[in-house]
Each structure stands twice: as structure tokens, then as C-alpha cells.
Amino acid sequence: MPISVLAIPLLPLAAFVLTLLFGRQIGTKVHWLPIAAVLGSFCCAVAAFFRTLSGEIINQDVYLWIHSDAFRVSVGFLVDQLTAVMLLVVTSVSALVHIYSVGYMKGEEGYYRFFAYLSLFTFSMLMLVMGNNFMQLFFGWEAVGLCSYLLIGFYFEKKSASDAGKKAFIVNRFGDFGFLLGMLLVYLQFGSLHYADVFGKAQQISGMSLHLLGMDVSLATVIAMLLFCGAIGKSAQIPLHVWLPDAMEGPTPVSALIHAATMVTAGVFLVARCHVLFALSPFTLHFIAVLGAVTALFAATIALVQTDIKRVVAYSTVSQLAYMFIACGVGAYAAGIFHLFTHAFFKALLFLGCGSVILGMHHEQDLKYMGGLKKLMPVTYLTFLMASLSISGIPPFAGFYSKDEILLMAFSSGSAAGRFAYLIGLFVAFLTAFYSFRLLFLVFHGTFRGSEEQKRHVHESSPVVLFPLALLALGAICAGWFGIPEALGGSNHWASFLEPVLGEPETHVSRPLELGLMLVSVLAGLGGIALAWFMYCLKPDIAPGLASRFPGLYRVLFHKYYVDEFYQRAIVQPALWLARSVLLKGVDTRGIEGVVNGVPHFFGTLAQRLRLLQDGAVSHYLAWMGGGVLLLMALLLVR
Known part of the structure; x- marks a missing residue:
């Protein structure tokens, strides 16, 4: 096992231990150790990426972890193309969040403890994505759940924060119970929890059934549905989505880390990693696609009326994760991971941009007291605009390529579930552009709606906060260029890179139809932006008028469908x-x-x-x- 591969998770682990033990004594300079560790981990992740780029795959056990009779599980690492992508996402975004936190958390009580938790969070997610067996994946799975509890409830003396931390921890237990049962069935059927053993024998369960509640049910369907229960909880899909919006009670860097690079993407990674098992159950795949479409629409409609700046972005995360599941549900796993990759940059940028606004507004989060910040916070505004254009699917920004790939795959899947997901996904693209630019216009355009005292103290953030925003803005623009489709003159290097692990379904549309579908999705995004500009810039009285005209609908959406x-x-x-x-x-x-x-x-x-x-x-x-x-x-x- 190359030392550089072992260093990827071990550096953040060492930073966690040392920061927790000696951080209080080190004082305000304690952040240097975690930042150095995660940057070292990022450099090792880049090296691992180039190894996979040259065709080298690492799948090696380090030591025997559990040995009880015939049950044997090792701590081992699998570094293939899928792992390499996740390593780049986790380490890069985590490094930028660490740097950003130096400015955002300055002067906070428990400063050293915060950085220790960030390092533990990074280590846990790296163990999750690098494991070569289900047990190690589950260890990382539960460890990121623990870290979410610690970081969401970081302000533990604040009741709403401690309640939100408990909510995240408890709600995920429902999904994890199904995940555990799925792992148990996998072991009972295959006699192993190592990916190579399970996926190599996966075809054995094709056609096998399980007698359940008086009915014969496909064994592959039972296993896939139970594993997907864990993904529903971690990736905040209906009905276990309720913890994610409340996670906003944690510090803003935590929101960026949870929503962009860790935890919520674990469910998508699970489905992609286990695609061999999911492919044996068409029912489960159709269920995933339909649930993703319903969740995307559900979350997008809620985001239309929220007034907390971070809560709007939180519901957009739920909706964008649903897009990734739509891709997995139609068998386009590479497209789902592509959107996970681009989403990491523009979603982290949105959350850290929100944090910059909150700092400039002295921790005010209500949109009703903002407005006109464009001139007062020009750098934050520009980076926020880049992120909003990217999530709205406007070319040539990153979100356009990954979102359009998902819509194309859903349309060309040929199944009723795929066509349903395409129609919902297209409408949600319109809603996403609308609520994203509603947020942008309410925060940065128009007149300032806060007090004069607030206006006098509004200021642009410090360089240590703006530097990560600038780098993430670059990612929000360029990250999608790895997957430029052939219809636009590209070679779709992304699909080619992941094909050895995930494969890629064939598209059944002609080039003119593919270009037409792209045009429709871009028009949907532009239409959402134009409507938001009309309602919140040109005619700002329309939105309050609609709320008073349809009070019942407004209350239902504002209260998140109760x-x-x-x-x-x-x-x-x-x-x-x-x-x-x-x-x-x-x-x-x-x-x-x-x-x-x-x-x-x-x-x-x-x-x-x-x-x-x-x-x-x-x-x-x-x-x-x-x-x-x-x-x-x-x-x-x-x-």
C-alpha cells in the first residue's frame, strides 16, 4: 500500500487528535495544524487521481479488523476512478472550508474544538469513500453522522442548535437501520462484505426470491431497497429530509462542508458504488428515479418562499441531491457523480457566500432586512452571481453540463419513470433558477431594507474569507468542462474516465434532438431568472401581493408542507x-x-x-x- 494513499485519511485523523489534545494550549494559531493536514491530504488525493488516470487501481487490505468464526472483515482501501473523484471533492472543499473558517470563526469560544471536529469530519468521509468493504463504509457512515451532531450542535448552549444536532442524528438512525439489514442480507447471501467478493458474485441472486410477509419478493430488490434506506437518510430525500434544513443552526462553514463535500453526498456514492446490485432490481431503480423527481419538486417549491438566507440554499441542496438520484435511477451513475462533482463547488460557494453576507450583516440571516449589498460587498456579490448562474444551469457554467446530462439520460431512458423524472426535472430547473435569483436579488439588489445602524456597519469580508470564494467561483465556472458532450464539440472525458467502474448507458437520441433538449433546459433556466428579475427588481410589489392573494398556499409552502x-x-x-x-x-x-x-x-x-x-x-x-x-x-x- 503506497504511503501517500494511507496519508489521505491519516493526516486529518492526526490533526483531530493533536488539535483536541493540545488546541487549548496553542490558542488562536491552532488552525494551522488542521489546515496543513487537509492540504497534505489534498496533495495525496491529487497523486492518487493521477494514478487512476494512468489505469492503476489499488485494492488492498491493511490489517484484519474483525475475525469471529467465518466472519472476517479487514480495514482496506479501494482507490479506483470513483474513489479518486470523491477524494478530490472531499479534500478540496474541506481545505477551502478550513481556510474560510479562520476568518468566520475568529474569536468564537471553542475555536480549537471546531477545527478538531472539522478534521474528524474529513477523516470520516475519507474512510467512507476509500473503504473496500461494506463494514468500513458503515464505519465512515456512522462517523460522519457523529460529526454532524457535534458540528450542527456546536453552539450547544443554544437550544435550537442542540435540538437540530439531535434531530440530524436521530432521523438518520431510521435510514441506517434499513442499511444494516441490507448489509446483513448481503453477508448471509455472499458470505462476505468485501466489494470484490460481493460484486463479483452479484449475478447469483438474479432471479432469487425471498418469502416476506406471505409473498415472494425478489431478493435483489429487498437488498437494494434496504441499502437505499440508508441513502434516503444521509442524502435527505423524502421522507427523511427533515434534518437537513435544521442543520443550518450550525456555523456556516459546517453547512458548506455537510451540503457540498461530505455526508449528504454519501447516499449518492453508496448507490453508485453498489450499482451492480441496484442494476439487478429494475423496480428499485424506477423507485429511486421517481422518488428523486418528487423530492426535487417538493424541495424546490419550499425554497420559493423561505426568508432565511441559509434555508433557501439548504432546500436547494435537497433538490440537487434529488437530481443525482434521478440519474442513478435511470442507470446514468456517471452523470449522477458528475453532478455531485460540479454541485460541490457551486453549493459550497453559495453557502460560504451566505456566510460572507451574514458576517457583513453582523449575523443577520433574514432576507427582509437585506438588499442593496451589491455595492457594499462587490466581491461577495460577484462570486455569488457565479454560483447562482451555475446552479441555474446557464452555459458555460459547470451546473449546465451536469444537469443537462441528467435530463438527457432521463429523457432517453425509455422508461415511464425516466420520462416522468425528465418532465419534473425540467420544471425544477425553472424553479431552481427562479429561487436562486430571487435570493440574489433580495440580498444584493434594490434598496437596503435593514436599519440605518445595520447599514453603517455593513462591510466586505476579510481576504481569508474571500480567497476560498474566489477559488470556488473558478470551480463553479470550469468544473463542468470535463464533461462537455460530443454534441457541443467535446469528448465527454468524464464519462470515459468513470466507465471502467460505472459504465455508461447508451443515449437513444439524435444529435439535433440532444441540442434541442439542451436549448429547452437553458430556456427554462433563463425563464426562471427573467421571472425573478421581473418580480423582485422590476415589480417588487408582485410577490407580497401573491402571498396575500393565496395565503393558504403561501402558508403551506412557508411551513414546509407541515x-x-x-x-x-x-x-x-x-x-x-x-x-x-x-x-x-x-x-x-x-x-x-x-x-x-x-x-x-x-x-x-x-x-x-x-x-x-x-x-x-x-x-x-x-x-x-x-x-x-x-x-x-x-x-x-x-x-
Whole structure:
């Protein structure tokens, strides 16, 4: 195993341990160690990428981790083309978030602890994507969940932040339970959890069925659906999407790291890595495509009316992740990973841009108090504009190439699920451009809507904050150029690079039709931008008028279709009642504590009563002895 490959996860791990142990003593310069470690990890990831570019694949165990009878799992690393892409995404965005955090978190209590958690988060995600077996993937899977809890709830004295951290941790347990069952079935069927063993024998389960609830169900479908349960939770798809918007309670660099480079992309990576298993279940693939389309529309409509600057971007993440699942659902795994790659740059840029605005506004996040910041924060505005054009799918920005590839693959899939996903995806492209530029216009255009005191203190961010924005803006522009399609004169190097791992479905459309589909998607994006400009720049009275004209619809969208309220009443409150009234009072207090405390109390009371017999009066002792003799005689006579 090359040392440079081992160094990719071990450098952030070492930074976490050292920062946590000695960070308090180092003080305000503690950030240098984590930054140096993640930059070193990035350099090693680049080296690994060039290894795979030349055709070298590393799949090697480092040491035996678990050995119990026939169950054997090693800690090992698989570095192929898919892993190389994920390594570049994780290490590059994580490095920029580390640098950005120096300016954003300056003066915060627990500064060293924050950087320690960032390093642990990076290590966990790297272990997830580099593992060569399901168990190591699951270790990283759960570790990023732990880190999300620590970072979302970083301001733990703030109740909303601690609640959001718990929500993220608990909601993901629902999906992870299905994931565990899927891993169990994989082991029972194949006798191994190593990718090479499982994927090499995957065809064995083709046509096999499992008797479940009185029905014979395809074994491949059961395994694929259970594995996908984990992806639903981690990548925030309906119905387990509710944790992601609340994750905004964490510091803004955390939002960028979770949404762009770690955790939420883990579900997409899982489906792509296990595509051999998912390909055996057409039902599961159709389900993934339809669920992705529904989630994309659901999240995009909510983003239309949100007033928290970070919450708008959070719902756009849910919607963009759904695009990636649409691609996986129609078998275009490379297209899904392509969108994951471009999304990392423009989504990180959007979140860090939001953080720059929040810093300039002295931690104000409500859009109602912003406006006119274009002249006051010109660099932030320019980079935010680049990200908005990219997510809107406007050429030649990165988001255009990856989004258009997904829509093309969905259209050409030939299945009803694919065509449905294409139509929804096209409409969501229009909505995405609209709410993205609604955000841009409300923040940077028009007149300032805050107080005069706020306006006097608005300022552009420091260079340490702007430097990552500039580099991410470059990625938001150029990242898509790796996958320029042949219809536009490119060679689609992206699909060729990933083809040995993921393959690539054939498109069944002619070049004129492909160009026509591109034109339609670009027009959808431009239409959304034009409508946002008309409603929020040219005629700013229209939006409030629509909200007052359709108050019911506005309330439903603003309150996120009342899903959180439904879960609160249907799941949370009954669970709390069961825990407090039945388990705590009944089982714990009256049952367990009743036995544990009741038995010694009984014998203590009995001893107190028996002590009264020892009063020192001889006449009393004689009376007890005589009574005892009479009782024994009576018993003998009865017998």
C-alpha cells in the first residue's frame, strides 16, 4: 500500500487528535495544524487521481479488523476512478472550508474544538469513500453522522442548535437501520462484505426470491431497497429530509462542508458504488428515479418562499441531491457523480457566500432586512452571481453540463419513470433558477431594507474569507468542462474516465434532438431568472401581493408542507409519551426501581419491626416462648 494513499485519511485523523489534545494550549494559531493536514491530504488525493488516470487501481487490505468464526472483515482501501473523484471533492472543499473558517470563526469560544471536529469530519468521509468493504463504509457512515451532531450542535448552549444536532442524528438512525439489514442480507447471501467478493458474485441472486410477509419478493430488490434506506437518510430525500434544513443552526462553514463535500453526498456514492446490485432490481431503480423527481419538486417549491438566507440554499441542496438520484435511477451513475462533482463547488460557494453576507450583516440571516449589498460587498456579490448562474444551469457554467446530462439520460431512458423524472426535472430547473435569483436579488439588489445602524456597519469580508470564494467561483465556472458532450464539440472525458467502474448507458437520441433538449433546459433556466428579475427588481410589489392573494398556499409552502408538525404529532409526541409515561414511570420507576429499591426496603422494615421484640423485659421473652410452644403443640395436634 503506497504511503501517500494511507496519508489521505491519516493526516486529518492526526490533526483531530493533536488539535483536541493540545488546541487549548496553542490558542488562536491552532488552525494551522488542521489546515496543513487537509492540504497534505489534498496533495495525496491529487497523486492518487493521477494514478487512476494512468489505469492503476489499488485494492488492498491493511490489517484484519474483525475475525469471529467465518466472519472476517479487514480495514482496506479501494482507490479506483470513483474513489479518486470523491477524494478530490472531499479534500478540496474541506481545505477551502478550513481556510474560510479562520476568518468566520475568529474569536468564537471553542475555536480549537471546531477545527478538531472539522478534521474528524474529513477523516470520516475519507474512510467512507476509500473503504473496500461494506463494514468500513458503515464505519465512515456512522462517523460522519457523529460529526454532524457535534458540528450542527456546536453552539450547544443554544437550544435550537442542540435540538437540530439531535434531530440530524436521530432521523438518520431510521435510514441506517434499513442499511444494516441490507448489509446483513448481503453477508448471509455472499458470505462476505468485501466489494470484490460481493460484486463479483452479484449475478447469483438474479432471479432469487425471498418469502416476506406471505409473498415472494425478489431478493435483489429487498437488498437494494434496504441499502437505499440508508441513502434516503444521509442524502435527505423524502421522507427523511427533515434534518437537513435544521442543520443550518450550525456555523456556516459546517453547512458548506455537510451540503457540498461530505455526508449528504454519501447516499449518492453508496448507490453508485453498489450499482451492480441496484442494476439487478429494475423496480428499485424506477423507485429511486421517481422518488428523486418528487423530492426535487417538493424541495424546490419550499425554497420559493423561505426568508432565511441559509434555508433557501439548504432546500436547494435537497433538490440537487434529488437530481443525482434521478440519474442513478435511470442507470446514468456517471452523470449522477458528475453532478455531485460540479454541485460541490457551486453549493459550497453559495453557502460560504451566505456566510460572507451574514458576517457583513453582523449575523443577520433574514432576507427582509437585506438588499442593496451589491455595492457594499462587490466581491461577495460577484462570486455569488457565479454560483447562482451555475446552479441555474446557464452555459458555460459547470451546473449546465451536469444537469443537462441528467435530463438527457432521463429523457432517453425509455422508461415511464425516466420520462416522468425528465418532465419534473425540467420544471425544477425553472424553479431552481427562479429561487436562486430571487435570493440574489433580495440580498444584493434594490434598496437596503435593514436599519440605518445595520447599514453603517455593513462591510466586505476579510481576504481569508474571500480567497476560498474566489477559488470556488473558478470551480463553479470550469468544473463542468470535463464533461462537455460530443454534441457541443467535446469528448465527454468524464464519462470515459468513470466507465471502467460505472459504465455508461447508451443515449437513444439524435444529435439535433440532444441540442434541442439542451436549448429547452437553458430556456427554462433563463425563464426562471427573467421571472425573478421581473418580480423582485422590476415589480417588487408582485410577490407580497401573491402571498396575500393565496395565503393558504403561501402558508403551506412557508411551513414546509407541515411535515415537521406531522412528525411531531405522529411520531415525536407519542414516543415521548411512551418513554415518560410507560417506560419511565411504569417499567423503570415502578418495575425496575420497585424491585431494586423495594426488596431492601421490605427487609429493612421487617428488621425494624423485629427489633421491637428485643425490649429487654424477661416476662415478654417468656410470653413469646410460651406462645411458640403452644403454637407448635397446636400444629402437632392438627396433623
